[in-house]
Amino acid sequence: MEILYNVFVFLHFASWALVFGGSIASLRTTALYKGVSHGALGAVVAGVLMVGIAEMGGLWDDGGPSMAKIGVKLVVALAVAVTAVIAVRKGENVSQGLKGAVLGLTLVNILVAVFWN
Numbered sequence: 001m002e003i004l005y006n007v008f009v010f011l012h013f014a015s016w017a018l019v020f021g022g023s024i025a026s027l028r029t030t031a032l033y034k035g036v037s038h039g040a041l042g043a044v045v046a047g048v049l050m051v052g053i054a055e056m057g058g059l060w061d062d063g064g065p066s067m068a069k070i071g072v073k074l075v076v077a078l079a080v081a082v083t084a085v086i087a088v089r090k091g092e093n094v095s096q097g098l099k100g101a102v103l104g105l106t107l108v109n110i111l112v113a114v115f116w117n
Helices: 002-028 034-057 067-090 096-115
Strands: none
Touching (some): 034 067, 067 096
């Protein structure tokens, strides 16, 4: 179970890297790259599967992260995914504020993951 968990941890990190990097790269364009929405959706799915595998496999029996932290990360990740999908569907006329919201919420999610113990 631990190997499967680690595979999803890698996919989760890679997805967030895609969202973060794609958001920054698209700040100079008029659209948001489609990969950003794919990365956000992938991060949500990988995160949910990580929690399920960890709970099912007993990987967090020594404590693990608090479920409040997991809940906050899920809500923020869903907000990123919805915002990214909306921005991608707008096509070539995405406001900088919408792209900034995707980037800002992504940073919030990363900060929660790192600093909430």
